[in-house]
Amino acid sequence: MVRKIIDRYKGKGFKLTPQRLAILKFLEGNTDHPTAEDIFIEIKKKHPTVSFATVYNTVQALRDRGDLLEVTIDPERKHFDPNPSPHHHIICTACGKIGDIFVDYSAALTLPEETIKEFTPTGNHIDFHGVCRDCSTKQ
Amino acid sequence: MVRKIIDRYKGKGFKLTPQRLAILKFLEGNTDHPTAEDIFIEIKKKHPTVSFATVYNTVQALRDRGDLLEVTIDPERKHFDPNPSPHHHIICTACGKIGDIFVDYSAALTLPEETIKEFTPTGNHIDFHGVCRDCSTKQ
DNA sequence: CCCTCAGTTTAGAATAATTCTATTATAATA
DNA sequence: TATTATAATAGAATTATTCTAAACTGAGGG
Numbered sequence: 579m580v581r582k583i584i585d586r587y588k589g590k591g592f593k594l595t596p597q598r599l600a601i602l603k604f605l606e607g608n609t610d611h612p613t614a615e616d617i618f619i620e621i622k623k624k625h626p627t628v629s630f631a632t633v634y635n636t637v638q639a640l641r642d643r644g645d646l647l648e649v650t651i652d653p654e655r656k657h658f659d660p661n662p663s664p665h666h667h668i669i670c671t672a673c674g675k676i677g678d679i680f681v682d683y684s685a686a687l688t689l690p691e692e693t694i695k696e697f698t699p700t701g702n703h704i705d706f707h708g709v710c711r712d713c714s715t716k717q
Numbered sequence: 718m719v720r721k722i723i724d725r726y727k728g729k730g731f732k733l734t735p736q737r738l739a740i741l742k743f744l745e746g747n748t749d750h751p752t753a754e755d756i757f758i759e760i761k762k763k764h765p766t767v768s769f770a771t772v773y774n775t776v777q778a779l780r781d782r783g784d785l786l787e788v789t790i791d792p793e794r795k796h797f798d799p800n801p802s803p804h805h806h807i808i809c810t811a812c813g814k815i816g817d818i819f820v821d822y823s824a825a826l827t828l829p830e831e832t833i834k835e836f837t838p839t840g841n842h843i844d845f846h847g848v849c850r851d852c853s854t855k856q
Numbered sequence: 857c858c859c860t861c862a863g864t865t866t867a868g869a870a871t872a873a874t875t876c877t878a879t880t881a882t883a884a885t886a
Numbered sequence: 887t888a889t890t891a892t893a894a895t896a897g898a899a900t901t902a903t904t905c906t907a908a909a910c911t912g913a914g915g916g
Binding site for chain 1: 810
């Protein structure tokens with residue numbers, strides 16, 4: 579896994595530091611939609627001196643390269659999704675758990691004439707709301 | 718307009734103060750999706766001593782009554798929409814202008830089996846991204 | 857293999873949005 | 887009009903995120 583990550587970033591204008599490698603390892607295949615704090619807490623286990631700024635710098639750099647999506651479904655804070663292919667999300671209104679939805683609904687999302695007159699659409703993202711199984715069985 | 722607002726809130730467990738009335742007047746029919754700061758700046762014109770907390774308290778109270786939607790399409794800050802009927806939004810990626818989209822796409826938004834297994838969906842909101850006419854002619 | 861330096865890390869301060877606290881004020885009911 | 891529950895206020899506190907300036911280091915070139 580580490581090799582794959584190194585191959586992906588080596589010589590691509592993205593300096594691979596131990597901290598960045600740890601962040602990339604944590605994110606690789608991660609579908610938990612961690613927040614910056616989640617990442618920070620995890621990386622601190624191996625790199626106790628890591629600073630929050632490093633986490634923010636790194637996720638910004640990854641987002642700018644298109645390798646990481648900022649997920650804004652939770653009004654409280656940003657979450658990050660290492661799967662850069664466009665997809666949608668569902669959040670549990672009770673516990674905040676976020677799930678991925680890999681369906682492209684674009685064909686059905688035709689915009690009304692008045693919107694087309696005012697905007698040229700370039701993309702879309704759907705926030706589904708719901709209750710997760712854990713929360714609905716719990717109560 | 719003021720009469721309509723008074724009728725709507727009088728005796729409904731929502732104390733109508735001058736500050737609240739000013740906020741309600743500003744929001745009535747407003748399709749600009751103002752932020753808390755936009756509201757604060759506007760209300761200060763007539764009520765120079767108003768505090769930010771009053772604006773936040775009031776929009777929270779209105780949101781809790783279902784009279785105001787929090788719009789989270791802009792990752793920078795929350796916007797408010799006095800139209801409580803479910804609808805979607807489009808944001809200009811250049812200037813941040815937000816437009817309303819009154820189409821119910823729900824019938825087309827069927828969720829995959831694996832999502833249904835994990836979540837009971839209760840609603841959805843679509844963030845469309847695009848470029849508004851002003852910004853596309855400007856450049 | 858090591859030099860160099862642009863890019864990165866760090867601690868801590870700064871910023872910005874929002875919430876909280878304690879006190880004072882007031883709308884709405886009786 | 888008196889009472890009281892609720893709201894308004896100033897300012898501090900909180901939380902998420904960004905900035906700053908100095909020290910550090912990965913990686914290409916010699």
